[in-house]
Amino acid sequence: MKIYPIYKGLEEKDWLEKIKDLEEKLASCTLCPRNCKVNRLIGEKGYCRTLQKPFISSAFAHFGEEKELVGFNGSGTIFFSNCNLGCVFCQNYDISSLGEGRYIEYEDLAEIMIGLQKRGCHNINLVTPxxxxxxxxxxxxIANKKGLKLPIVYNCGGYESLETIKILDGIIDIYMPDFKYGDNDTGIKYSDCQNYFDVAGIAIKEMFRQVGELVIDERGIMKRGLLVRHLVLPNNLANSFKILEFLAKEVSTEILLNVMDQYYPAYKSKNYPELSRRINDKEYNEVITKANDLGFIHLA
Ligand code: SF4
Structure with a gap:
């Protein structure tokens, strides 16, 4: 019988082992593919400029996410400050790049999760975790011991370490990665990272391996599965077809796919003429048609 949320099936020793494994990674940081190898336990900072404790911007019931997460009472969203990517068009750059936020204790973050549950939110949605x-x-x-029973949504940029994602097996019910670019060079140019397509592809395959096919309850609310977000860029800069083909061939079409049309030139994109406009209907519809042709039937 399947357990929801999945972390309710985790034994004490498994929790402690996972926390220990993550702490070891933090001591010479390899939590993400940048592998900065700084010791964040003694105050060193790497590319993400973040210390050991939770550094958050805000937490609230979010009604602007996918309807399968929002449901009736909202997605319990926690925005984490700073980021391991450097996207020139980031729409949350005040949080991701300008250092807006405050450090809190682990117990405080657990209380925030419990508070979102008390408000009736359908999940805990970790933005940039x-x-x-x-x-x-x-x-x-900590929150699990205090009665947390909501599924965890891992709402990430897709630039993930396979080893770290493996540690999360048994805790995360819903993975929600961006899949930004269909080639590595674009990742270097617009997100300041090496091997984006290769790294994200491997991580997303592992995410699907863990959570499997979509589970949506009778109210239309997502309980488990993989939700991939892809932001269409102007002039096909994201190489969108390649992403869809990879997902269909190497992962599955039994995922929830959100092809997003809300690109606008934010943050540093004014320095890139090719990124200086919104996308048009034709550009968006071509990607949607491709998704339909490949057999993606669950479109958010
Ligand atoms: S960017 Fe941050 S999380 Fe990633 S390896 Fe560097 S210090 Fe660690």
Missing amino acids: THQVYGIIKAIY
């Missing part, structure tokens, strides 16, 4: 996953898992461990 990758570089803070150690503090997050510690907080979920």
Whole structure:
């Protein structure tokens, strides 16, 4: 019988082992593929400029996410500050790049999760968790003991370490990665990262291996599965077809796919003429048609 949320099936020793594994990674940080190897336990900072404890911007019931997450009472969303990517068009750059946020204790983060549950939210939606996953898992461990029973949504940029994602097996019910670019060079140019397509592809395959096919309850609310977000860029800069083909061939069409049309030139994109406009209907519809042709039937 399947257990929902999945972390209710985790034994104490498994929690402690996962926390220990993450702490070891933090001591010479390899939590994400940047492998900065700084010791965040003694105050060193790597590319993400973040210390050991949770560093958050805000937490609230979010009604702007996919309807399968929002349901009736909202998605219990926690925005984590800073990021392991450097996207020039980031729409949350005040949080991801300008350092907006405050450090809190693990127990405080657990209380925030419990508070979102009390408000009736349908899930705990962790926005940009990758570089803070150690503090997050510690907080979920505490919150679980206090009665947390909502599924965890891992809402990440897709630039994930396979080893770190493997540690999350048994805790995360819903993976929600971006899949930004269909080639590595674009990742270097617009997100300041090496091997984006290769790295994200491997991580997303592992995410699907863990959670399997979509589970949506009778109210239309997602309980488990993989939700991939892809933001269409102007001039086909994201190489969208390649992403869809990879997902269909190497992962599955039994995922929830959100092809997003809301690109606008934010943050540093004014420095890139090719990114200086929104997309048009033709550009968007071509990607949707491709998704339909490949057999994706669950479109958010
Ligand atoms: S989580 Fe931060 S410090 Fe660690 S490897 Fe990634 S960018 Fe570097």
